[in-house]
Every structure is written in C-alpha cells, then in structure tokens.
Amino acid sequence: MITVKNLTKHFDDKKVLDDFNVVLKEGRITTIMGTSGCGKTTFAMILLGLLQPDSGIIEGLEGKRISAVFQEDRLIEHLSAVANIKMVIDGEPDLEEIRKQLSDVELEGELIRKPVSQLSGGQKRRVAIVRAMMAKSDFICLDEPFKGLDTETKQKVMEYVKKSVEGKTVLFITHDIDERRFFEGDYIGVIPGPVCEIWPF
Numbered sequence: 001m002i003t004v005k006n007l008t009k010h011f012d013d014k015k016v017l018d019d020f021n022v023v024l025k026e027g028r029i030t031t032i033m034g035t036s037g038c039g040k041t042t043f044a045m046i047l048l049g050l051l052q053p054d055s056g057i058i059e060g061l062e063g064k065r066i067s068a069v070f071q072e073d074r075l076i077e078h079l080s081a082v083a084n085i086k087m088v089i090d091g092e093p094d095l096e097e098i099r100k101q102l103s104d105v106e107l108e109g110e111l112i113r114k115p116v117s118q119l120s121g122g123q124k125r126r127v128a129i130v131r132a133m134m135a136k137s138d139f140i141c142l143d144e145p146f147k148g149l150d151t152e153t154k155q156k157v158m159e160y161v162k163k164s165v166e167g168k169t170v171l172f173i174t175h176d177i178d179e180r181r182f183f184e185g186d187y188i189g190v191i192p193g194p195v196c197e198i199w200p201f
C-alpha cells in the first residue's frame with residue numbers, strides 16, 4: 001500500500017497540489033482522472049521521486065522498484081526498440097522474450113531493429129509501454145500511456161498491459177472513461193483543477 005498524506009506542491013505562486021491525500025492499494029490499479037493542468041503528472045513525478053513536494057508524506061515506496069510510462073515517450077532515439085528495452089533489464093536480456101512482447105503490441109521485423117527516431121508516434125509509444133512492462137518493478141506509474149494509439153491497436157495494447165500488470169500496484173492516469181472501465185480497479189476520483197483534491201468514492 002502506498003499512502004500519500006497532505007501533499008502540497010507549488011510552482012512559483014501557483015498551487016498545483018493542495019493537501020492531497022490518497023491511498024494506492026497493493027496489487028490494484030488506481031485510476032486518476034482530471035482536467036488538463038490539474039496536477040496529475042505533477043503527482044506522478046513526485047511519486048517517482050523526480051520532483052520534490054513542498055510538504056507531505058509518501059509511505060510505502062521505500063526500497064520499492066518503480067517503472068513508468070511517462071506522458072512523453074522518453075526513449076533513447078538513436079537506439080532500436082530492442083536496445084531501448086534491453087537497457088532496463090537486469091542481467092542477461094532474454095531477446096526472444098523482448099521480441100515476443102514487442103510482437104504482442106504489433107511491433108515486429110525491421111521496425112524493432114531500426115532507431116526509434118524513425119518510428120511513428122504510436123510505434124514509439126508502444127516501445128515505451130513494453131519497456132515499462134519488462135522492467136522489474138513493484139509499482140508502475142502509467143501517465144496517459146495509450147495516447148496517440150488508433151482504436152484497434154489501442155485495444156490490443158490495453159490487453160497486453162492488463163495482463164502484464166496483473167497483481168501489481170499501479171497508478172493509471174487517463175482522460176478516457178473507456179480506458180478506466182477496461183482496467184476496472186479502484187477509481188479514486190476526478191481531480192478538479194486548478195487546486196487538487198480527491199473526491200472520495
């Protein structure tokens with residue numbers, strides 16, 4: 001269980017998170033929705049340890065391994081899909097398994113061998129997703145992971161992700177109510193902007 005208590009974050013004089021409280025249950029998917037700019041990515045970045053809050057406590061992440069699909073792809077552009085994924089794998093990477101998981105999201109052949117700079121937006125997105133799924137982790141943060149995927153591909157990728165995260169603790173950020181329904185899990189509510197507060201459900 002990850003417990004977030006009284007989290008506050010300002011950017012200059014703009015208050016983005018105001019005394020924000022939430023519990024992410026162990027082994028469950030917790031979905032956060034909210035208007036653009038309300039602070040979802042800010043919250044995710046604080047959980048990932050990439051942003052410092054002004055105040056507040058986060059319990060339950062000590063010593064935990066975290067993986068993420070960021071809102072941007074954050075791939076190493078001159079490396080291939082396979083090489084990007086190899087970078088997050090401990091020890092000897094299982095190339096067969098990497099290829100299998102890439103093919104689960106419809107990436108195969110030449111596409112997985114050329115620099116990701118030559119891939120389309122949706123193809124890059126899928127590489128970023130497989131990278132997050134293949135990294136060993138106790139907690140996974142997904143910040144609008146399916147953005148930019150066409151309907152048919154998105155369905156396949158969502159099925160792949162659902163299977164991959166089974167039993168893991170996941171924070172899932174989305175604007176899409178159908179995605180939330182697909183992942184079921186615990187829905188902690190909408191963050192209304194500009195000042196965040198969780199509506200309890």
Ligand SMILES: Nc1ncnc2c1ncn2[C@@H]1O[C@H](COP(=O)(O)OP(=O)(O)OP(=O)(O)O)[C@@H](O)[C@H]1O
Binds near residue numbers: 040042
């Ligand atoms: N590094 C920063 N410096 C200044 N302001 C920032 C910074 N990062 C975010 N903000 C501001 O904080 C607010 C929340 O941003 P955030 O990216 O968390 O929103 P979001 O809920 O993820 O939105 P979206 O749905 O569009 O991704 C926005 O008003 C944004 O302009």
Ligand SMILES: [Mg+2]
Binds near residue numbers: 040041042071
């Ligand atoms: Mg965001």
